[in-house]
Amino acid sequence: FLLIGIINFLFIYNYNKISVIYNLFDHPNEERKKQSFPVPLLGGIYFLLNFIFYFFYELNFGSWDFFYTLGFINNINIFVFIITILLIFFLGFIDDKINLKPISKLVLFVFLLYIFFISNEKVNINELNILVLEKKIDLYQLSLPFSILCAIILINALNMMDGIDGISVIFFSSIFICFAFFNFQQSFSLIVLIALFGFSILNFKGKAYLGDSGVYLLSFITAIFLIIFYEEKNLYVENVLLMIFLPNIDFFR
Numbered sequence: 001f002l003l004i005g006i007i008n009f010l011f012i013y014n015y016n017k018i019s020v021i022y023n024l025f026d027h028p029n030e031e032r033k034k035q036s037f038p039v040p041l042l043g044g045i046y047f048l049l050n051f052i053f054y055f056f057y058e059l060n061f062g063s064w065d066f067f068y069t070l071g072f073i074n075n076i077n078i079f080v081f082i083i084t085i086l087l088i089f090f091l092g093f094i095d096d097k098i099n100l101k102p103i104s105k106l107v108l109f110v111f112l113l114y115i116f117f118i119s120n121e122k123v124n125i126n127e128l129n130i131l132v133l134e135k136k137i138d139l140y141q142l143s144l145p146f147s148i149l150c151a152i153i154l155i156n157a158l159n160m161m162d163g164i165d166g167i168s169v170i171f172f173s174s175i176f177i178c179f180a181f182f183n184f185q186q187s188f189s190l191i192v193l194i195a196l197f198g199f200s201i202l203n204f205k206g207k208a209y210l211g212d213s214g215v216y217l218l219s220f221i222t223a224i225f226l227i228i229f230y231e232e233k234n235l236y237v238e239n240v241l242l243m244i245f246l247p248n249i250d251f252f253r
Helices: 002-013 015-022 043-060 065-069 075-098 102-119 140-161 167-181 186-203 211-232 237-243 245-252
Strands: 127-130 135-138
Touching: 002 015, 002 043, 002 186, 043 065, 043 075, 043 186, 043 211, 065 075, 075 102, 075 211, 102 140, 127 237, 140 167, 140 211, 140 245, 167 186, 167 211, 211 237, 237 245
Parallel strands: none
Antiparallel strands: 127 135
């Protein structure tokens, strides 16, 4: 935690220099982007560094509990997970650079999520535990496509919600506070909360944005965690829907 704190402090303190090197900016235009100057899109690289550092520490000095509790019980599962995170980051980076067409992003996301979900059956929604109906609905062969659909909707909903300084940081913070409070991936959740707090210093002042790369990274992690949280804690569908109520309502609107 101390090392993560130091790394984040150095990143935030030197964000101007990093912005120049990283060379990824959100430029103002009259249609949607009202800021008066280009704003660096540092969220992707900032959170990627946090994640990679945590994974490296866990693999080399930790007990691998982070991976085991997610159902990643062998090197292939871990490799696919980390590679998927890197590819999603690069997809977001390219989208920030050249504004990919929605259909292109959708196809790429479906492909990446399909490879990820099919590589580990534990990270799938196997049944719907619905409180209002007082019954469980087994998804059988629909488990894989339904899991992909849920992840796609959440990622797009969170990306669409990210338009006001601080709103995404507040939402992601609330989700990871829930994870930490219910003792689910507590160490990693605290790492994410530290990183979110650090980034909020820049984001609330309009000095840096998450960008698509940052939103995609955090959304993917959130989607995977929510699925495993739902399955592991034997929650109701309504519990999860309440946790993601705001972005989903905004998305469907």
